[in-house]
Amino acid sequence: MPGQSYKILFTADFHARREHFEDALIAGRNEKVNAFVFGGDMVSAKGKYFSHYEFVKSQKNFINNFLIPFLKEVKSNGTEIYFMMGNDDCKCNLDLFRKINDDGLARLLCDDKQSFVYELAGGIKISGYGYVAPTPFDRIIKEWEKWDYDGAWEKFLAFGPWIKTKGWKSTDERGEMKIEEIDLMNQHEALSKDLERLALLTEKPEKTIYAIHDSPRETNLDVVSRGHTGSIAVRDFIQKYSPLATLHGHIHESPWLTGIFGEEIGKTWSFNCGKQFIVFDIFDIKNYAVVENEFKGRIRTVAVGEDGYKNKYLAKPL
Numbered sequence: 616m617p618g619q620s621y622k623i624l625f626t627a628d629f630h631a632r633r634e635h636f637e638d639a640l641i642a643g644r645n646e647k648v649n650a651f652v653f654g655g656d657m658v659s660a661k662g663k664y665f666s667h668y669e670f671v672k673s674q675k676n677f678i679n680n681f682l683i684p685f686l687k688e689v690k691s692n693g694t695e696i697y698f699m700m701g702n703d704d705c706k707c708n709l710d711l712f713r714k715i716n717d718d719g720l721a722r723l724l725c726d727d728k729q730s731f732v733y734e735l736a737g738g739i740k741i742s743g744y745g746y747v748a749p750t751p752f753d754r755i756i757k758e759w760e761k762w763d764y765d766g767a768w769e770k771f772l773a774f775g776p777w778i779k780t781k782g783w784k785s786t787d788e789r790g791e792m793k794i795e796e797i798d799l800m801n802q803h804e805a806l807s808k809d810l811e812r813l814a815l816l817t818e819k820p821e822k823t824i825y826a827i828h829d830s831p832r833e834t835n836l837d838v839v840s841r842g843h844t845g846s847i848a849v850r851d852f853i854q855k856y857s858p859l860a861t862l863h864g865h866i867h868e869s870p871w872l873t874g875i876f877g878e879e880i881g882k883t884w885s886f887n888c889g890k891q892f893i894v895f896d897i898f899d900i901k902n903y904a905v906v907e908n909e910f911k912g913r914i915r916t917v918a919v920g921e922d923g924y925k926n927k928y929l930a931k932p933l
């Protein structure tokens with residue numbers, strides 16, 4: 616649309632690293648963006664914890680003591696913020712995310728039961744989805760994991776025999792934290808059904824940008840050392856509905872192994888930020904840029920355009 620401009624900075628997978636948040640703010644100011652989109656795994660710090668309860672409480676403390684003041688600072692500059700949880704963010708802290716939304720600090724793209732839709736500019740909308748396909752990590756939080764398709768676990772286990780199904784979930788019952796063990800072998804919900812509902816909710820996928828935490832399978836955006844490990848249902852959703860753009864994370868190392876942060880899937884531009892910052896104008900997405908994050912304000916913008924980003928620096932996953 617000639618003459619229109621609306622710039623987004625998309626990023627994900629900060630895992631409570633304050634330097635990431637601070638550098639995102641610097642990059643957003645440098646790039647003069649209209650909005651930040653934080654695509655999940657914002658508050659889950661990596662490390663060893665004595666108990667699941669300690670893990671949950673560490674996230675709650677990070678939200679209250681750092682995230683909320685940070686969002687207030689961003690909001691004071693007049694910049695819009697869209698955010699969501701990822702598979703490492705504990706569901707029992709969703710009440711804090713909902714309060715952030717209700718207080719007007721940031722707009723929640725989804726919770727554990729539904730997605731939400733917002734208009735950005737020029738009739739272009741944004742929405743989100745936080746669940747992921749089963750992961751190879753054992754005895755960890757599994758409450759954001761679902762099979763790609765209902766009854767597909769046999770195929771998935773054959774296709775990815777390293778997948779682990781046992782873990783735990785967190786709930787908040789009347790202000791009381793509760794931890795329960797779960798096994799995905801007993802779970803029959805499917806990403807594909809959720810994504811079909813998401814397409815109906817947004818009405819016009821071709822004019823919608825979706826922040827989907829998992830990356831599409833069998834693309835340049837879902838690569839790990841052993842091969843492809845993204846979501847089949849996410850890839851099928853993109854191919855079927857041709858969204859305007861999709862924003863992904865979750866598989867941190869993929870862009871560093873393929874050298875590609877953005878890929879065209881049919882008519883859709885899809886991105887995996889690799890814990891870096893993707894900046895684009897919603898009216899000119901193909902001319903996106905990658906802002907490399909080296910922490911403590913050491914950031915640099917790499918011009919990209921249609922040819923895609925090629926990693927010349929042999930950088931290692933952060």
